[in-house]
Amino acid sequence: MAVTNRLSVIDPAKSPIFYGYIILLVGTLGIYCSIPGQTIGVSVFTDPVKDALGLSRNQFSNAYMIGTICSSLVIGRAGKWFDLYGARYVAFFAALTLSVALVLCSFSVQMSQFVKEVADIDTWLIPFLLMTVLFFVLRFSGQGVLTMASRNVIMIWFDKNRGKVNAISSVAISFGFSSSPLWVNALIENFSWQMAWQFLAVGLLIFSLIVLQFYKNKPEEHGLHPDGIITKDENEEKQVVAAKQFTLKEAQATRAFWMYALMLAFNSFFITGLTFHVVSVFASEGFPKEDAISIFLPASVVAVTISTIFNFLSDYLHLKLYLYLMILGGLMASVGFLLLSTTFGVPLLIGGFGILGGFFAVLNAIVWPRFFGRNHLGAITGKVMSFLILGSALAPSIFSLCFSTFRSYRLMGWLGIVYLAFLAIASLRANNPQ
Incomplete structure (x- = not known):
């Protein structure tokens, strides 16, 4: 098995349909799975979590802002990882990291209380700093890396049909994102905000295994071409002008x-x-x-x-x-x-x-x-x-x-x-x- 296909039993070259359409499906699912790290996914937890931690709305919002700003400063490094290691490993570790972060978020009250007891200090700064760090990890791995890797891998597998497949992906994501506050809120109300984050963490853990099996970096690594084009006649080949690859x-x-x-x-x-x-x-x-x-x-x-x-x-x-x-x-x-x-x-x-x-x-x-x-x-x-x-x-x-x-x-x-x-x-x- 090729190095590019290590730890996977899926061979794109043997797919009965062009494998780019499988990438379209799992890549779109990857963007959807970033919801826990997106504003629309975090905002549903704002009121119960801030109250449980004893933070004001402004304190909670500022922790979110600082964590997000910090993630924006290092997301460029993840883009270089994408070019170096490919979408498969980058998306896998992003999903895994987001899953771990959600588990830690679900225990944020206990973690905050433990630090207060050990330090013998009762101050809002402890839960504030804790949530700032957790928000950094959520935003970096979810909104940043997982979204970027999943969107890019779809675009890499298509060229002439890039707009058409993006239309399909965009429609699915739009409806998925707009409906997400409803089912996330239902999880919180029916179980608790802690268990809701834990359920989402389990889902992301399962998805990380899907990434390892189904994400493939480039069609050329498997003897394929973007859009599923296998051969071109000589005249068409001469008409194609190679695009400049900008750094x-x-x-x-x-x-x-x-x-x-x-x-x-x-x-x-x-x-x-x-x-x-x-x-x-x-x-x-x-x-x-x-x-x-x-x-x-x-x-x-x-x-x-x-x-x-x-x-x-x-x-x-x-x-x-x-x-x-x-x-x-x-x-x-x-x-x-x-x-x-x-x-x-x-x-x-x-x-x-x-x-x-x-x-x-x-x-x-x-x-x-x-x-x-x-x-x-x-x-x-x-x-x-x-x-x-x-x-x-x-x-x-x-x-x-x-x-x-x-x-x-x-x-x-x-x-x-x-x-x-x-x-x-x-x-x-x-x-x-x-």
């Missing part, structure tokens, strides 16, 4: 890298900030809690529709059009933020929210292999992931600071408009470096 340093020297990365980071910042404080945002404009929560379903429908249509079309259209449509969505959401109390505010916010999410699902997967090649995809996407994680880390605290200072969130809308106007102008020359 991270070369990619960072292009305007396209920065404009697309900064736009995706804005999405991460804005969506996380709004999601984290959505009830407070709407309450500040006179809306009840039910109205705040109700925006997510229609926004998800818009996002899924956008990502499905434009993922399919991405195999034929220039991605700069997508960048500007995403900027338009961000402007709609920012204006909706400012006009929330008016008739058009909520529809604009929902529409912009959905457009941002839809194009994020397309660009974050498609743009990097198309623009910069596959050889250094891990390092490039690892750097981009650090921007996304940093944006999601800063958002809750900055939104909160805005409200505590001005008794309104409207300043975030103005900042969004200014930022997006800058990106729109700066992106005029953000062309595909290929």
